[in-house]
Amino acid sequence: MPRFILPMTVFLLTGHGVAQVKSSQSPKPQVTRQQSDTSDQQEVSLPEEMKSRMEIERADKEHQKLVDSAKQLGELSAEFAKSFRESSKLDSQEMKKLASIEKLARKILSDSGGEQTNDKSDQGEKLTLSDAVERLNSASADVAESITKGTRFVVSAAVISNSNEVIRLAQFIKRAEK
DSSP: HHHHHHHHHHHHHHHHHHHHHHHHOOOOOOOOOOHHHHHHHHHHHHHHHHHHHHHHHHHHHHHHHHHHHHHHHHHHHHHHHHHHHHHOOHHHHHHHHHHHHHHHHHHHHHTTTTTOOOOGGGTTTTHHHHHEEEEEEEHHHHHHHHHSSTTTOOOHHHHHHHHHHHHHHHHHHHHHOO
């Protein structure tokens, strides 16, 4: 029995000494709820502000890409129309330009929030190839003009309509040339 009393006493004394050491350390100042809320607001508002700036920059870059695509569409269609007027024929190089025009028009249409529609009317079938090329050129120019004049906040029904017309006319020209 005396063997157990001595270790038990030592154990109790050391445990009591540790408790005193812990209690002698300086207590941490308690932060009031109001202080912690303001610091949390500052930490949260900074990343949100950065996120909104990044979103604005991203949207501006996307709009600039759309403007560049529209300018390229206008330039390609003007070259295409000029080449057709000069030779009244479409060679493989011109057909590649036509494919690029159609691809750009699809990209502009989707980036503008529109969907491709198929016009079922017969007015497209009554067009001559030269009329279709001229209408393609004017519709492409209208798309380019509308996008360059607008801001990124504008969704233009004219852009969507003209992009659909460019796609439809490009497909008509491809079919007519075959």
